[in-house]
Amino acid sequence: MAVPGGTGRAPDPPHADPRxxxxxxxxxxxxxxxxTYLRRDRLLVHLDEALLTPLTVVHGAAGAGKTLLAADxxxxxxxxxxxLTAQVADRGGGTFWAYLLEALRLAGVTMSADVGLPASAGRADDRxxxxxxxxxxxxxxxxxxxxxxxxxxxDPEIADQLEFxxxxxxxxxxxxxxxxxxxxLPLHRYRAAGTITEIRxxxxxxxxxxxxALLALHGLRLPADDVGALVERxxxxxxxxxxxxxAAREETDPRTFLKEFEADRTTIADFLLAEVLKRQPAGTQDLLLRVSVLERFCPGLADALTGRTDAEGVLTALHRQNAFVEYLGHAWFRLHPLFGEILRAHLRVRSPELEGELHRRAARWLRRSGSLGEAIGHAAAADxxxxxxxxxxxxxxxxxxxTGLHCEDLARLFSRMGPEPTxxxxxxVRAACALSRCEVARGSSRLRRAVQALPARDGSAQGDPADLAATRLSCALLETLVARLTGAPGRAERAARLAEQVRREVPGTLLEAHPELMALLLTHLxxxxxxxxxxxxxxxxxxxxVDAGGPAATAQAxxxxxxxxxxxxYLQGWPGRAERTALATVAPVDPSGPPPAPGPGLASxxxxxxxxxxDELDRAEALLGVAVDARHPSPDPVTQAGRAIVTGRIALARGxxxxxxxxxxxxxxxxxxSPWAxxxxxxxxxxxxxAENRPETAVGLLHDVPRDEPVRLLGAAQAELAAGRPEAAAELLGRLRSQAGIGPAVTVRAALLRARLAGERGDHAAQRGLVSRALREARRERLWRPFVDAGPWLPALPLDAPAGGRLPTGPPRRAASARGGQRAAPPVVEELSGRERDVVRGLAQMMSTEEIAADLYVSVNTVKTHLKSAYRKLAVNRRHDAVRRARELGLL
Structure with a gap:
């Protein structure tokens, strides 16, 4: 077709292309x-920006809704x-430009005859x-x-012409x-200049x-959680x-269908196979089918599965084509979930014997690259x-x-392992799985088999020396765990010595990569x-x-x-120190509030x-309930004994x-x-x-336990005194005094027992001095139970306020401390002065330090001095606790 020339009237528009x-x-x-089309205003608003920039690109995968969005x-x-809808036949530049000019004409765009028409289907004239x-x-x-x-x-020439x-x-x-x-097109230039609108x-x-909203247009209304799961998939x-x-509209239970549908058995499979997979060259199709067995993949891993070396270029191109290959960053990719499901099903039909081999190749490559968890998963998938x-x-x-983030996943994975191989x-691994479930007998049996199958350490063993050393160190870990669970300290020491020898043969990189193994071993030891x-x-x-610190993998240890x-x-009598150490197992959610209680275990x-x-019995029972959570069994003897002791002491306190x-x-x-247990x-x-007035029975019980344990000496002294043998009680207390390192939970009780002995001798001055000393020690640790348990003689003891403060009155609270009873006020070592009481009253009125100072006509520093002294006497550390304690004591 000739190009019209001249400047006369434009010819009638053609009705045919250059062919x-x-x-x-x-x-x-x-x-x-x-x-059922869903209009999406957010995207329409974005497309309106096309009027502001010369170029707008809406690019997405097949079926992403881009054409209907543009049409809307x-x-x-x-x-x-x-x-204009482009076609593959537009490879000829002349045909493409003829159609483009016709689209402009149909839209009402008039052009002069000088523009002309393409002369041939193959190309368009530059003029x-x-x-x-x-x-x-x-x-x-x-x-x-x-x-x-x-x-x-x-055709790159058409792209260049269009850009021109x-x-x-x-x-x-x-x-x-x-x-x-x-x-x-040179999109980088448009992006750099800010002259492009993109919807990706x-x-x-x-x-x-x-x-x-789309499901509702199809007559389906689902809970938000179900919709979220479907969107994720x-x-x-x-x-x-x-x-x-x-498809769901045709089902009797659409909700269940949308939760459980198999993608390869729906029309989605037909769509993706036709529109995505079969549009790719044969080599690319093979690569996609092979990587479908992977959750994620990089070019090197894809090459290992295909036996080729061109995966990097292929994967990058697939991602740019929006061919349902998603880029994760750092050269890693993954398939769209539905596309992956369909490809795996297609692979099983097309090459059923290939899937296992692909998993084995992936496992080998991933282990070499350091991705142990994924390597194990693929080895398991290959059986x-x-x-x-x-x-x-x-x-x-x-x-x-x-321990660590993957313990439940690993346990679930290896639970599928059958009796073979051995x-x-x-x-x-079988022993570790059993021991993690506290199945000690089964775990010990498996461990014994593993140890017996290990080659001798004489240098003649075949295999990788590092693997053998790691296996022996793993055996030592499980040996210490079994020793802990069975209360066999000698076995634990032998395993620890073996571990110390073997760890020298293990590569340092492995020890650094898995610090949890040695941390657990030392914990069990x-x-x-x-x-x-x-x-x-x-x-x-x-x-x-604890001092080693470390990553999350060692946090549980x-x-x-x-x-x-x-x-x-706690066993050494330092409750305050014990509390601080136990609370260190958790971090406070609110720094200004009290720290949360730990979960099940020794800390609680x-x-x-x-x-x-x-004497906080309600709190004690709540913490005990947390500690013995049945979902977290802890059958080691230390925890069992601790649970029995705390349960018994709470019951005693309740009467x-x-x-x-x-x-x-x-x-x-x-x-x-165990001597302490x-x-x-x-x-x-x-x-x-x-408490049942059977002192001789009590003496007999304490006679056969380790004789130098502080708690045994205290209990025996109390029983001997109750049996009418004060000399024996005094001798036991003398032996207790010679022990070093015992804390106030022991020394306060010992001081009260000595005070009672002094009273029975008629030495009331010594008695008052001993009680005053006990009060001073108790105040620092906020101990109250020793005074409740001391007996009826203590509240009746006359004390001078300056020397010892005052004691609570009334009988011991065995009956009164039943659940729901009133808690008696803690002791005060020294009476509050008049000014200290005025300051505490100001606290009760929610006054600031400055307001209290102005009200009392004193300086702020003076108020702070009075507050510090009042806190010390009331055994508190905060304003709220001071007001509460003062009210308990009747000071407000």
Whole structure:
């Protein structure tokens, strides 16, 4: 077709393209929107920016809703919009430009005859493009041209020509490209200049609210959680949600269908296979099918699965094409969830024997690259449990079954492992899984098999020396755990010595990567030593773990160690120190408020024991309830004994002697007896018998327990005194005085017993002095229970206020301290002065320090001095507690 020349009247528009074929009118028609189409105002508002920038690109995956979005936007415009749907046949530049000129003509854009028409289907003349751009640049109102399916235009020459016209047309043209891929235009220049409007795949995804509205248009109304789960699975993909809705409408239970549908059995599979997979070259299809077995992948991993070396370019291209390959950053990708499901199903049909081999290749590559968790998962998916267990043990990661972020996932994964294969690694994993469930007999049996299967350490063993060393160190870990659970400190010491020898053979990188193994081993060793009464050695092992700090993987071990250290402090009579150590296992949510209680375990038990010492019985019972949560069994002897002791002491404080005896009568099964556990349980039982007026029984109970335990000496002295043998009581208290390191929970009770002995001798001055000393010690630790338990002689004791303050009146609160009874006020070592009372009254009136100073005509520093003294006498640290304590004492 010749290009018209001259300056006369424009010729009639042609009705055929340069080949002589008639124009296909459907290519100029704006697509119709279905009745269930969901208008999304947020995207329309964004598209309105197309009027402000020369170039707008709407690019997203197949079925992302980009064409209907553009069509909906066009329907909202008052000015005419030229619409063109591109085709693969437009590879010839002449045909493309003929269709583009026809789209402009149909939209009402008039052009002079000078513009001309393409002379051939193969190319467009440069003169035509120049005249077209020049004519568009003179327009007062820009022409809006929307080209749909622009990804079909693959000829770089057409892209260059279109960019030339767009650039030279200036304000006279606004180009909107709807495409699956980034167009072959210099987008970087438009982005740098801020002259492009882009709506990408992520923005096209439906939000949960939009998805709910779309489902409602299909007659489906679901709870928000169900909609959220569906959006997560489809990633908000418009076509996927629409196809799901259409399929669900045909089901009797749409809600269940949308929760459980199998993507490969729906029309979604037909769509994705036809529109995405089969549009790719054969090599790319093979790569997509192979990586479908992976949750995420990088080029190196993809190459390992395909045996090729070009994955990097292929994956990058797929991502740019919006071919349902998502970029995660740092060279890692993943498939869209539905696309991945469908590809896996397609792989199983097409090559059923290949999936297992792909998982094995992935497992090998991932373990070499340091992604142990994923490597184990793929080995398990291939049913290669020997490799899975070997990776876990060989990489020194067996401790992850007990602590860290993945312990539950690992336990769930290895629970699928059958009785085969067998070997040191698989038996160790089975033993660890059993021990993590507190199945000590089963775990010990598996551990024994693993140890017996290990080769001798004579240098003749075959295999990787590092793997063998890691296996032996893992055995030592489980040996210390079994020793802890069975109360066998000798076994724990032997395992610890072996671990110290073997760890020198383990690569330092493994030890650094998995610090939880040694942290757990030392935790178990410290617990076993504590059970044996080797307190100093136990503290050394436990403190090593706590002081080392470390990542989240060792957090559980550090918490357990702190719980044990808190128990040591409590057993040695330091309740305040024990409380601080126990509370260190948790971080306060609100720094201005009280710290939260720890969860199940020793820390909560210790806090409950401290609460008993402070006569806070309701709090003690609440903490005990947390500590013995049935969902978190702790069958090690230390915890069992601690639970029995605290339960018994609470029952004693409540006046329930039968419950106290039942609590400490439960047998703790252990290979060796614990001196402190025997002494404390006997002490509780003896106190119960004393409350029932059976002193000789109490004496007999305490006779057979370790004789130098402080709690045994105290209990025996009290029983001897109750039996009428004050000399024997005094001798026991003398032995207690010679012991070093015991804290106020012991010394306060001892001072009160000596005071009672002094009173019976008639030495009332010594008696008052001893009680005053006990009060001073008790105030620092807020101890009150020793005074409640002392007996009826103590409240009747006359004390001078300056010397010793005052004591509560009334009988011991065995009956009165029943659940719901009033709590007696704590002792005050010294009476508050008049000025101190005035300051505390100001606190009660919610006055600030400055307001109290002005009211009393004193300086702020003077008020602070009075406050400090009042806090000390009331044994508090905060304003609110001071007011509460003063009210309890009747000072307000």
């Amino acid at each position: 002589g074929d008639p124009f296909l009118r459907t290519r100029f028609a704006v697509p119709a929107r279905p009745v 936007w066009v329907s909202t415009r008052h000015e005419p919009v030229a619409w 035509l493009l120049t005249r077209l751009a020049a004519e568009l640049s003179t327009r007062n109102t820009p022409v809006i041209l929307a080209i749909d399916e622009y990804d079909r235009v693959t 016209v767009l650039h030279q047309a200036g304000h006279g043209m606004r180009l909107v490209l709807v495409t699956r891929t980034e167009p072959l 795949n992520a923005e096209l995804a439906l939000t949960p609210d939009e998805a709910a 489809t990633r908000g993909w418009a076509a996927g949600l629409r196809l799901c809705a259409l 290669d449990w020997g490799s899975a267990a070997g990776a876990l043990v060989g990489d020194l990661a067996l401790g992850e079954l007990f 070997g040191p690694a698989t038996d160790l 410290g617990s076993a030593r504590l059970w044996a009464g080797r307190v100093r050695a136990a503290r050394a092992a436990l403190t090593t773990v 550090r918490r357990e160690c702190l719980g044990h250290l808190a128990l040591i402090d 038990l210790v806090l409950a024991a401290v609460a008993v010492e402070r 329930d002697t039968r419950a106290a005896l039942e609590a400490v009568d439960r047998t703790v099964v252990a290979d060796v007896a 025997a002494a404390h349980t006997a002490s509780v039982a003896a106190a119960a018998h004393l």
